[in-house]
Amino acid sequence: MIMSPFNIETCARPNILALEPYRCARDDYKDDGTNILLDANENACGPPLTASAVSVASTGSGAEIDFLGLHRYPDPHQRDLKQLLCNLRNIHVHTEKSITPDNLFVGVGSDEAIDALLRCFCVPGKDRILVCPPTYGMYSVSAQVNDVGLVKVPLLPAPEFGLDVAKIKEALSTEKNVKMAYFCSPGNPTGSVLAKEDIKQVLEHPTWNGVVVVDEAYMDFAPEGSSLAEWVAEWPNLVVMQTLSKAFGMAGIRLGAAFTSLPIARLLNSLKAPYNVSSPTSALATYVLSDEGLAAMQRNKERLVRQRNRLLEELPKIRGVGRLRGGVESNFLLFEMLNAEGEPDNRTALAVYETLAENRGVVVRFRGKEHGCVGCLRITVGTEDEVTRFLEAIEQVLAEVNGGKTETPADEAKKEAEANGVVA
Numbered sequence: 001m002i003m004s005p006f007n008i009e010t011c012a013r014p015n016i017l018a019l020e021p022y023r024c025a026r027d028d029y030k031d032d033g034t035n036i037l038l039d040a041n042e043n044a045c046g047p048p049l050t051a052s053a054v055s056v057a058s059t060g061s062g063a064e065i066d067f068l069g070l071h072r073y074p075d076p077h078q079r080d081l082k083q084l085l086c087n088l089r090n091i092h093v094h095t096e097k098s099i100t101p102d103n104l105f106v107g108v109g110s111d112e113a114i115d116a117l118l119r120c121f122c123v124p125g126k127d128r129i130l131v132c133p134p135t136y137g138m139y140s141v142s143a144q145v146n147d148v149g150l151v152k153v154p155l156l157p158a159p160e161f162g163l164d165v166a167k168i169k170e171a172l173s174t175e176k177n178v179k180m181a182y183f184c185s186p187g188n189p190t191g192s193v194l195a196k197e198d199i200k201q202v203l204e205h206p207t208w209n210g211v212v213v214v215d216e217a218y219m220d221f222a223p224e225g226s227s228l229a230e231w232v233a234e235w236p237n238l239v240v241m242q243t244l245s246k247a248f249g250m251a252g253i254r255l256g257a258a259f260t261s262l263p264i265a266r267l268l269n270s271l272k273a274p275y276n277v278s279s280p281t282s283a284l285a286t287y288v289l290s291d292e293g294l295a296a297m298q299r300n301k302e303r304l305v306r307q308r309n310r311l312l313e314e315l316p317k318i319r320g321v322g323r324l325r326g327g328v329e330s331n332f333l334l335f336e337m338l339n340a341e342g343e344p345d346n347r348t349a350l351a352v353y354e355t356l357a358e359n360r361g362v363v364v365r366f367r368g369k370e371h372g373c374v375g376c377l378r379i380t381v382g383t384e385d386e387v388t389r390f391l392e393a394i395e396q397v398l399a400e401v402n403g404g405k406t407e408t409p410a411d412e413a414k415k416e417a418e419a420n421g422v423v424a
């Protein structure tokens with residue numbers, strides 16, 4: 001055999017070689033059926049489905065997956081599904097106008113929309129996006145995959161975590177080649193809804209030729225009327241992303257949507273792979289957006305809001321739990337962990353994170369390395385039983401951690417590396 005001169009180090013793109021494989025808390029702490037998974041902001045109540053709704057022989061009221069029709073390609077346009085998404089968002093709070101399926105892109109989770117927008121607007125190696133830390137990790141991962149740089153303008157300090165409009169406007173005036181700004185509302189990991197007036201000021205920037213993207217992954221946990229999806233009917237340069245992964249409890253089917261102006265929607269739909277949304281995904285999404293599915297989603301959401309309120313009441317009573325950072329408009333909460341001196345502390349937060357997972361089977365997310373989040377854990381709201389177990393566990397673990405046990409800097413560095421997965 002003659003050796004090929006192939007060398008992956010010089011053949012692959014440098015920005016791709018520099019990527020780290022995706023890591024999440026679940027690589028360390030598996031879903032073995034006994035752990036309580038409060039790390040990825042999934043819907044603890046499960047999907048808004050019943051056994052009868054998904055039975056193969058469903059009679060017209062359930063999710064009708066045509067398994068025997070799977071030799072056919074799915075519908076590349078998904079207009080019926082898009083119409084259901086429009087019906088949900090045409091609330092006429094932010095505009096008199098209505099959005100239609102022509103305002104929509106649907107894809108494999110919001111992740112596909114995040115990437116499609118980058119490919120649509122940013123020239124690799126030249127253009128950049130603006131992000132506001134602390135924020136969702138996928139914007140920077142997707143930017144790196146596309147060889148697109150970042151301009152960072154941190155959010156205002158906790159607990160508001162609002163947009164720093166003056167600094168954002170200044171950056172958009174002075175920094176070169178910034179094509180998009182990715183905002184997250186409610187924010188991950190902040191849980192705060194961004195002020196509409198702040199977003200408006202960026203949309204109205206007098207010299208910036210770019211697109212404002214608002215990621216509303218958690219919007220259905222926020223007060224009704226907060227979604228700006230229909231507002232895209234008023235702006236040529238606004239994109240609002242949503243997903244069925246969170247309030248709808250359908251992370252497994254991978255369905256995300258981007259609402260935007262007709263010209264941008266046309267570009268996104270032209271560049272996507274034609275059959276990006278599978279027929280089973282489409283059928284299940286259609287069901288959860290039906291009256292029956294929406295009612296079940298609302299019931300699950302109310303259950304989670306009750307548990308969110310319970311955590312807000314009970315957590316501050318626990319010794320070693322510090323302040324709530326950020327808002328309460330999502331299905332997770334960001335709380336400080338305090339050391340024995342009563343200060344927010346990453347070493348304590350890491351020890352709590354690790355001990356909770358290893359000794360108590362409760363997996364949360366360490367966020368202490370994110371901008372403005374020192375000592376913070378992000379805790380997904382669970383079911384009533386899960387919250388009960390979590391509250392007992394964290395009280396005991398904090399007492400143990402602050403009761404003496406110290407670690408070497410090397411241990412600490414190792415734990416930090418382990419806990420610093422990129423996304424979710």
Ligand SMILES: *Cc1c(COP(=O)(O)O)cnc(C)c1O
Pocket residue numbers: 041108109110111112136184187188215217242243244245246251254255256424
């Ligand atoms: C979870 C999450 C998403 C969802 O991504 P999908 O690809 O739709 O599952 C999007 N944005 C943020 C900020 C999230 O936290």
